[in-house]
Amino acid sequence: MAVRSEVCGELLRKLVPVYAGAMLFAVGLRYLELYWLGHLGVVEQRMSGLGTASVMLALWLLLNGYTWWRLRSPQQLSPGMSPVLFNERLAARLLTLPYELLVGLTLLTTLSSLGVRAGQLAREHGGWSDWRQEAVLEKLQLTLGESGLGLTVSVVLYLLLRRVLRSFILRLEPLQLGGGGSIIGPLIIAYAGTFLVAMMNLLQFVIASDHRGQGVNSTAFAVSFLFYFLFGITALSMIALEFRRDLSAMIRSIRELVGGHRERGPLMDKIPVISRDEAGELAMAFNELREKVGHEYEELEKELELAYNIQQQLLPPGDIIAGACRIFSWSRSEREVGGDLCDVVRLDETRTAIAIGDVSGKGMPAALVMSAAIVLFRSEIKRGGSSSEVLQRINRQLCEALGGESYVSLGIGLVDTLQGTITYASAGHLSPYFITAGERPIQIEGSSLPIGFDPEGRYTDVQLELKPGDRFVLITDGMVELRDRQGELYGFDRFESELAGWEPGVPLAQLVEGMLKKMEAFASGLGQDDRTIVVLEMQSPEGMPATAANVTLAGGGQLICQWLIPAAHGSERQVLQEMERLIGEHWPQTSRLEDMKSAVAEAVINAAEHGNRLNESRQIRVKLQIGTHLIVCRVYDQGAGFDAAEAKRRELYNTDRSQQEDPRGWGLMLIDGLTDYWETGRDKDGFYVELFFLRKAERSWEKE
Structure with missing residues (x-):
């Protein structure tokens, strides 16, 4: 943001009292010094109140006028100048202003005093040859006092201006001021200025004492020397503290950059350059460096975002109904991506496979291995075999790929709802829990080495009988390794107590959510390991969801529901109710449910009115396929049908609808706007309109 004339005006108003204060300080200091020396009888000179006030007023007006002129130049250029360039020009002038006033005021007071006193000598004593030593020493004494006063005002102004102008330069946020300066310069100026002030005043003291024939008063000389020594130390300290403050700000920023903290804003934020010395060059x-790292960090964030989306697409939906069992899964990575994995694969109408695992390490390397493990699991589980045999095949392949640099703990369970059993095998994974209503959880032992250690590793199957109401719980170590602020471990005892408190009939999602809230309260928001939990519950026949659909399976274990309804107005309500329940179970956090219901309703109404001509003896078939990331709905009728491409061209992109021939067009417009894609076709069941709905990846952990 460019700082224009209003800020320049604010700066001028700020400097008016600063100039006045500096001169009052110098005059007061000079007055006290002369008063004290006069009290000691060293000098007889007294300050003229009116004359001193006139000189100070003239200097005050001169300082304000010069400052206004220096700030007015960049203001006149600002209309045609970019904000960044304007700010840098103005900041450069503000940086040089203390130096200009120091040199200008010192030269003005010194030369003016020399000129005035030389003129007085010339008027009082004629030519150079007539000047007496006493008269010259007297005028030199006065010149030293006046020049010392001017130099004192200059040094005080220099120190005050550097401090006051700093806040305004920070507001300008300049990023380039040029180099060539050094912290040694301000230190030398402060040292030389205070040294000259001390020398001038002490020399005046010696000359005055000698002129009066009294000799030098050692006590008065020592006190004067000590005072000016402290004045010099103060000036040097102010310069050093400013430099230290600049370095401290940069050290904080470097620590933020190294530690990844962004307390003051985005990583691309830059440090304003407020000096031309080493601190400015370092800034x-x-x-x-920060700009370069910021760009690389942004690229890394994009890559991590992409990796996160891919990893989320590999995970199963949170709540799945697989025949007579219900499976709920929850996984959370401590970083953007992690090494925990879980998966659910429907093999046929009665068999379902579940997997849970944990890859050693964290971040991107663990996420890559996790993805490979899921892909291998899905591939090998479809080849058939027991849980232990699937583990052996996965182990052989991953041992070769990992090369001993990583390992994976993995547990696989095969659920047979027809037999009411689960066959489980583990490769170094935490023992799962088996929960029967009214009893305490039981850990199922039977582990072996994790995958990646021995390509010829062998694993053992454990088979359990599942009755209605029984639950099978699989977790990763992050669920029990949480720590509170005192370092106390959450542990297995607390976890098992939570499992023991789970009541029958309560939805799995509600039970898991309650447990997670207690865990978060225990950990008090501290960073933890990746956490994953999978809960399988065997349901009784009366507890299973009622549906009018015939349930089959598509490739990859995707659920397909089918309805047959009459071609009559209102018949779509039955489908919509069932569809809402099923989608809510499989895509519990989707925001597209109403769009899906509206599009399907319109397709069913079109099929009833224009395909089956409201003939209730001709049924409409609705087929809903629910996948992890895609829902496809087909609506069949017995009509002649139409071509989707032609309909889109003629009906959807026709801006003049007054001559529309096909009354389907209005409904197709709605369907086109609510779906991601739609198409038409024909198979053995008749003509169909096929609607596609994509599931958008949502980062649920950010919402928490």
Whole structure:
């Protein structure tokens, strides 16, 4: 943001009292010094109140006028100048202003005093040859006092202006001021200025004492020397503290950059360059480094975002109904991506496979291995075999790929709802829990080495009988390794107590959510390991969801529901109710449910009115396929049908609808707007309209 004339005006208003204060300080200091020396009888000179006030007023007006002129130049250029360039030009002038006033005011007061006193000598004593030593020393004494006063005002102004202008330069946020300066310069100026002030005043003291024939008063000389020594130390300290403050700000920024903390804003934020010394050059170098790292960080964030989306697409829906069992899964990575994995695969109408695992390490390497393990699981589980045999085949392949640099703990369970059994095998994974209503959880032992250690590893199957109401719980170590702020471990005892408190008949999602809330309260928001939990519950026949659909399976274990309804107005309500329940179970957090219901309703109404001509003896078939990331709905009728491409061209992209021939067009417009894609076709069941709905990846952990 460019700082224009209003800020320049604010700066001028700020400097008016600063100039006045500096001169009052110098005059007061000079007055006290002369008063004290006069009290000691060293000098007889007294300050003229009216004359001093006139000189100070003239200097005050001169300082304000010069400052206004220096700030007015960039303001006049600002209309045609970019904000960044304007700010850098103005900041550069503000940086040089203390130096300009120091040199200008010192030269003005010194030369003016020399000129005035030389003129007085010339008027009082004629030519150079007539000047007496006493008269010259007297005028030199006065010149030293006046020049010392002017230099004192200059040094005080220099120190005050550097401090006051700092806040305004920070507001300008300049990023380039040029180099060439050094912290040694301000230190030398402060040291030399205070040294000259001390020398001038002490020399005046010696000359005045000698002129009066009294000799030098050692006590008065020592006190004067000590005072000016402290004045010099104060000036040097102010310069050093400013430099230290600049370095401290950069050290904080470097620590933020190294530690990944962004307390003051985005990583691309830069440090304003407010000096031309080493601190300013360091700030410019740091800004270049921060910009480079910021761009690389943004690229990394994009890659992690892509990796997260891919990883989320590999995970199963949170709540799945697989025949007579219900499976709920929840997984959360501590970082953007993690090494925990879980999966659910429907093999046929009665068999379902579940898997849970944990890859050693964290971050991107663990996520890559996790993805490979899921892909291998899905591939090998469809080849058939027991849980232990699937583990052996996965182990052989991953041992070769990992090369001993990583390992995976993995547990696989095969659920047979017809037999009411689960066959489980583990490769170094935590023992699962088997829960029967009214009894305490039981850990199922039977582990072996994790995958990746021995390509010839062998694994053992454990078979359990599942009765209605029984639950089978699989977890990763992050569920029990949480720690509170005192370092106390959550542990297996607390986890098992939570499982023992689970009541029959309560939805799995509600039970898991309650457990997670207690865990978060225990950990108090501290960072933890990746966490995953999978809960399988065998349902009784009366507890299974009622549906009018015939349930079959598509390739990859995707659920397909089918309805047969009469071609009559209102018959779509039955389908919509069942569809809402099923989608709510499989896509519990989707925001597209109403769009899906509206599009399907319109397709069914079109099929009833224009396909089957409201002939109730001709049925409409609705087929709903629910996958992990895609829902496809087909609506069949017995009509002649139409071509989707032609309909889209003629009906959807026709801006003049007054001559529309096909009354389907209005409904197709709605369907086109609510779906991601739609198509038409024909098979053995008749003509169909096929609707596609994509599931958008949502980062649920950010919402928490």
